[in-house]
Amino acid sequence: MSNNHFKKGELYSFITGKASIAIARRLQKRFNTSGLNITIEQWSVLYHLWKQDGLSQQQLCNATFRDKPSITRLVDNLEKLNLVKRVPSEHDRRINLIFLTKNAQKLEEETMQIADDTLNEALRSVPPDRIEVCKEVLQIVYDNLK
């Protein structure tokens, strides 16, 4: 029999990550209703470039927890939207460095505010110490599996 801490229904809920799916959908809706024409996956790439511009695609793979083909296509679509630009590295011609355009720079403040609001809405009525425990557990789960 099961020796973990999940009943049947809870097991499904935990594996499928209902909570994070709900957060992602809400964030996407808020982007859409704000007239922001980007997906949350595209936003997640921009997010890391706002922290540090000019990352390579491989660095974006590590940062976003995605594989190389996924990043290739996300960068493709971001280039189509004129939000980033591939610049071949001078030192290593295998490498593309990804730079934000001015359009993308304009998006940072607004989208971060929306993300912040969405998280606040999601965590409404949850005491800070319980949020802290939750974050720590999820970090351990990630470390256990990565």
Next chain:
Amino acid sequence: MSNNHFKKGELYSFITGKASIAIARRLQKRFNTSGLNITIEQWSVLYHLWKQDGLSQQQLCNATFRDKPSITRLVDNLEKLNLVKRVPSEHDRRINLIFLTKNAQKLEEETMQIADDTLNEALRSVPPDRIEVCKEVLQIVYDNLK
């Protein structure tokens, strides 16, 4: 400025649901290495049919937190794999009832054991009371947004 409980890097981690992505990937790998030729999305549909066979597609939408086109296509692929069968309802001809085949019935025990093992691995070294807090927080997040 931000008035929630997340630093920048944590915000990304929470929104993208790194922990549940890690669990899903690990489970998929275990299915693959066990020679089980199904995706975790297909498994999530079977999961609810094992609990109650003969659900409608709409009921599967609610249970799996997916929209109707997603379920249509998952059922399409499960039918191709000979794991489920669509049976039109006699009382309401709009409705398809989805029934497990014998092949799918055989999969229940093995896949549930794998899912159980995967969760135990993910939660290794996490005390039960902290798991409980985490579950409750994620449930509130879901309820806040649904």
Next chain:
DNA sequence: TTTGATTAGTTGCACAAACAACTATATGTC
């Protein structure tokens, strides 16, 4: 009983993810 609204399911399209196979460049060893 006809009309209008609702519900269940399907289809088309764009975007994304996982995997495998591929090209091109760089590196390390003989």
Next chain:
DNA sequence: GACATATAGTTGTTTGTGCAACTAATCAAA
């Protein structure tokens, strides 16, 4: 320098998701 190996990125294929538009069946109200 030549060769094997590793690394960065691309492309093709299958599967899944979200949205909008659609069909078919049911229900409700006049």
